[in-house]
Amino acid sequence: MPPDQPNYITPAGYAVLRAEYDQLLGEERPRIVDVVSWAAGNGDRSENGDYIYGRKRLREIDRRLGWLSRRMKAAKVIDPAAQIDRSRVFFGATVTVVDDADRERTVTLVGDDEADAGAGLVGWSAPLARALRGAGVGDTRRVTLPGGVCDYEILSIRYPD
Incomplete structure (x- = not known):
């Protein structure tokens, strides 16, 4: 970082x-x-x-x-439960996305020190997290990953209570 x-x-x-x-x-x-x-x-x-x-x-x-x-x-x-605007993806959001091949994936944007891709915890500075920042439900974001370029559509955004 x-x-x-x-x-x-x-x-x-x-x-x-x-x-x-x-x-x-x-x-x-x-x-x-x-x-x-x-x-x-x-x-x-x-x-x-x-x-x-x-x-x-x-x-x-x-x-x-x-x-x-x-x-x-x-x-x-940053406590994600204190997020005021819950309609957009910010730090701590749990986001469900669907890719080009109709595979759903749910990830939570966390700090880089907490990242664990296997558990669905994506670090804040990871390419996927950077692409999702500020997006709303229905938005499509293009992400360049090591395996190539992928488009993700945001299906839902949740924050802890």
């Missing part, structure tokens, strides 16, 4: 990031620090698997904590 773009996220998505951050910082990191301290006290560190693995795992945890911290700091939490 470009640095000038806000990191939109739903309240549930933000809670997931926060829970992972708290778990890593409050539980896993202190446990690994204890293991590394114990292993360091055992003498030769060059062949000490607990020490080597522990240091490696600490670096991974610290990298992930830094990433989570940056994402949460840049996050702009």
Whole structure:
């Protein structure tokens, strides 16, 4: 995501990031620090698997904590239930579309950190989400996907209550 773009996220998505951050910082990191301290006290560190693995795992945890911290700091939490204009596709909308081959597909536009295509959660900056933004029921939008160009007609738009 470009640095000038806000990191939109739903309240549930933000809670997931926060829970992972708290778990890593409050539980896993202190446990690994204890293991590394114990292993360091055992003498030769060059062949000490607990020490080597522990240091490696600490670096991974610290990298992930830094990433989570940056994402949460840049996050702009948007509650889709508070959307006033429910006749158009905006952040958090659940949209049912039909493609050229009459295949229906239902997707929910969420933050990029929450995206999971298999679960129907499409990231806000994905090509499909960009094409659907601002569309109303009955509108047709052309999307350029890796598999080629596809036209989607919007059948319904829903927001959580």
